[in-house]
Amino acid sequence: AQSVTQLDSQVPVFEEAPVELRCNYSSSVSVYLFWYVQYPNQGLQLLLKYLSGSTLVKGINGFEAEFNKSQTSFHLRKPSVHISDTAEYFCAVREFSGGYNKLIFGAGTRLAVHP
């Protein structure tokens, strides 16, 4: 079974500073990777996804992520954060099991942007 590790449970950062949220996955075969964002008491919204092709993936709200196969990582970055980016961020990997595709989620990273 695949697993996803988000190395930081909380990341505090000042407004307009850069941020990196780290994600490592366990699979050694080809992977589909995702980052989702969750604002307080809401559902999840897809930020970006990597299926194949360019290892640098651009998403919504100025976020991007880089797929690194040798390090089995898919870290999320933003060069300058805003207060409105305060949310919880989840990394996920697609797993094919029992004839079905499922998403395996990491534990989440809470990003707190301070003025």
Add this chain to the structure above:
Amino acid sequence: DGGITQSPKYLFRKEGQNVTLSCEQNLNHDAMYWYRQDPGQGLRLIYYSQIVNDFQKGDIAEGYSVSREKKESFPLTVTSAQKNPTAFYLCASKLGQSFDEQYFGPGTRLTVT
């Protein structure tokens, strides 16, 4: 306006009672999912359904049941056998097996006392 609705947003129940959480989608998606979210644990899959009248247990199905009688509806029943039912429950859907993006509803926060 297409999307996924979950109702109610907040639900309170006494211990020992079964409770059913609603999930409806008008996206014409084949696949639907139920997740449970607890602080610091991310999302854990309870049940999923790829088509009408078919569903599979996820990683934490014990104490839960589902039905999929209509394409647009995938209700989740939290039974009295679920030992720790207080959590945030999220429903999701996607177009089909070969598609990747799951779309999420706004969630239902269940509190059992």
